[in-house]
Amino acid sequence: MLDLARQEIAATARTVLIKVGTRVLTRDDGSLDGERIARLAGEVAGVVESGRRALLVSSGAVGAGVSRLGLPGRPRDLAKLQAVAAVGQTHLIETYERTFRDHGLHAAQVLLTADDLDNRQRYLNVRNTLLALLDAGVVPIINENDTIAVDELATTFGDNDRLAAMVTNLLRAPLMIILSDVEGLFDRDPSDPAAAVVATVARIDDAVLDLARARPSSHGMSKGGMASKLAAARMVTAAGENVVIASGKRSGVISAILRGETVGTLFLAEGKSMSPWKRWIGYSARPAGTITLDAGACAAIAAHGRSLLPIGIAGVTGAFQKGDVVSLANASGREIARGLTNYGAADVLKIMGRKTEQIRELLGYHPYDEVVHRDNLIVTAAGH
Numbered sequence: 609m610l611d612l613a614r615q616e617i618a619a620t621a622r623t624v625l626i627k628v629g630t631r632v633l634t635r636d637d638g639s640l641d642g643e644r645i646a647r648l649a650g651e652v653a654g655v656v657e658s659g660r661r662a663l664l665v666s667s668g669a670v671g672a673g674v675s676r677l678g679l680p681g682r683p684r685d686l687a688k689l690q691a692v693a694a695v696g697q698t699h700l701i702e703t704y705e706r707t708f709r710d711h712g713l714h715a716a717q718v719l720l721t722a723d724d725l726d727n728r729q730r731y732l733n734v735r736n737t738l739l740a741l742l743d744a745g746v747v748p749i750i751n752e753n754d755t756i757a758v759d760e761l762a763t764t765f766g767d768n769d770r771l772a773a774m775v776t777n778l779l780r781a782p783l784m785i786i787l788s789d790v791e792g793l794f795d796r797d798p799s800d801p802a803a804a805v806v807a808t809v810a811r812i813d814d815a816v817l818d819l820a821r822a823r824p825s826s827h828g829m830s831k832g833g834m835a836s837k838l839a840a841a842r843m844v845t846a847a848g849e850n851v852v853i854a855s856g857k858r859s860g861v862i863s864a865i866l867r868g869e870t871v872g873t874l875f876l877a878e879g880k881s882m883s884p885w886k887r888w889i890g891y892s893a894r895p896a897g898t899i900t901l902d903a904g905a906c907a908a909i910a911a912h913g914r915s916l917l918p919i920g921i922a923g924v925t926g927a928f929q930k931g932d933v934v935s936l937a938n939a940s941g942r943e944i945a946r947g948l949t950n951y952g953a954a955d956v957l958k959i960m961g962r963k964t965e966q967i968r969e970l971l972g973y974h975p976y977d978e979v980v981h982r983d984n985l986i987v988t989a990a991g992h
Contacts, residue, residue, distance in 0.1 A: 613808070613876070615868030617850050621783035623661045623742070624866070626652065627772035627840075631789035632856030633668040633700075639675035640668065640699065644857070646707045648787075651862040652747060653711035658866070661742040663781075665750045665772040666704070672696035697751065704749050716746045719753035725774055725892040735778050750775060769840035777847050777887040784844050785865060786837050787856030792873035793819055793834065809875045812842040841875045843891050846988070848881035850874065882986070890946050890986040895935040897926020897953055898943075899979070906938045909945050910987050915978040916947070918967065921960035928953050936980065947985030950976040 628648060635641050655662040670689065673696025674682055683689045697719070704715040718738065724730045741748045752771060769786065776784040790798065792805040796819070809816055820834040841851040854861050854872025864871045882890075901909070905920025916936065928934055929952045936945040949956070956979060958970050968974035 609870045610868050611807075611870045611874075612868075614865070614870065614874055617783060617874075618866045618868050621660065621781070621850075621866075623663075623779060623781040624655055624783050624785060625663045625665065625772060625776045625779070625781045626655075626785045626787065626862065627665040627768060628667065628787045628856055629768070629789065630667040630671050632787050633666070634671045634675075637675065638671040640672045640703060642703060642707075645703050646710070647859065648856070648862075649704065649707035649711060649713075651860065653708065653713055654863055655866065656713060656745065656747070660866075663738065663742070663748045663750060663775065663779075664704075665768055665775060666700065667751070667768045669693045669696040669700050669751060672699045700751075701749060704747075708747055714746050715749050716741050718748045718750045720750060720771065720775075721753045722894065725778065726894045728888060728893070731778065731888055731892055738775070738779060767836050769836045770843070773840035773843040774892055776844050776849060777882075777891050778884075780847075780849070780881060780884065780887070782849050782881075784841075784849065784851045785862065786840065786851065786853045787861065788837065788853065789855065789857060790834070790853075791855045791858075792853050793838070795819065806873050807870055809873060811878060812838060812845060812875060845875050845878050846882075847887050847891065848877045848879055850877050886986045889933055889948060889984065890988055893933040893946075895926075895928075895946060896932035897924070897928035898935045898937050899924055899949070899956065900937050900939065900941075901944070903939070906944055909936065909982075909985065913982055913987075915982040916980040916985065917964055917977065918956075918959040918962050918979055919964070921956060921979065924953050924956050924960060926953060934980070936985075943988055945985055945987045947980035949980055951979055 633640060633645060652662050652664065670682060670693050673692035673694070676695055676699050677692060679692065683692055701715065701717045708715045720734065724734055738748055750771070752768065772784060772786065793809065794803045795806050796803045817838055820838050837853055841853065844851050852865050852872050852874050854865065861871060899921055900923035901916070901920050902922045905916060908914035908920065909916060922939065928949060930950060932949055933946055934949045935943050936947065937943050955971055959967050962970060964977045
């Protein structure tokens with residue numbers, strides 16, 4: 609069945625990011641499913657042939673490595689896990705390149721760490737590289753650089769759903785498609801015979817988040833669940849773009865989505881598309897500290913789009929410096945916004961709770977009225 613909102617989104621989405629999960633790419637034993645990858649490549653080729661630009665964020669490296677090395681399961685030791693990921697990533701990109709070549713396309717391997725999107729200059733370099741690849745008609749295959757990640761290989765991004773959301777925001781792609789082993793977001797526990805897929809979500813609020821239920825992996829290779837997919841969808845929709853979560857095991861799923869058919873769950877953009885600068889502040893740069901606000905400041909920022917003044921600050925955590933991204937939280941510790949601070953933590957401690965006209969007296973200088981100016985501040989999805 610066709611849906612007018614979906615048709616309009618599909619018609620205007622000239623760049624589409626597709627995130628494909630481990631369970632879609634692998635068999636029950638964890639080995640890569642070559643037939644399914646070939647089918648996926650054919651659908652992505654159709655996206656490119658339609659005049660759109662397509663990117664893939666692909667999981668599956670660890671599972672592919674475990675299978676290729678004949679291991680009984682996913683290693684727990686970090687060094688061994690990284691080695692397995694290195695072997696598996698080679699196998700994964702070889703498979704993609706071979707299958708895309710059958711459609712006259714080339715795949716490009718792009719491995720990222722959280723630092724690449726945290727640092728503003730590297731963030732822009734990643735963006736320029738991806739745009740150059742897309743302009744050349746190449747399909748970027750993006751994954752976490754597991755072989756050098758120093759955190760546990762839950763990955764420094766948390767999971768590939770989050771990575772996909774960050775890349776979607778990086779490129780301002782109007783549509784992100786998350787392909788999983790489920791049909792979409794269900795209105796109740798999927799094991800309930802009466803459960804049905806929610807066709808459209810206008811806003812990801814607490815009631816929607818309550819619908820997420822963690823699903824254990826059948827072969828222990830994947831990390832994400834519906835909760836991580838909803839968190840990723842909220843990052844993208846808060847920035848003004850759209851998301852579809854659907855089953856990657858369904859033949860022709862990408863084509864159906866781009867025809868505007870009612871497939872999976874559509875999460876609608878919340879408001880206007882956000883500027884690249886604010887996307888970096890809110891969803892890519894990692895906060896160097898936290899500024900706790902009183903109730904009045906929370907309301908002024910979240911509801912009225914105001915700047916943060918010293919008088920509204922109730923606490924400071926972290927050793928951040930002027931120009932760092934900081935998290936702005938309410939009294940219970942819940943983040944409501946992020947922004948670039950005009951003052952370092954030591955100075956904020958001195959002026960917090962005071963009036964603006966007291967800044968010079970307290971610090972000996974007065975470069976800014978605002979601790980965080982509204983032009984360098986965004987209300988995050990968690991603060992909606």
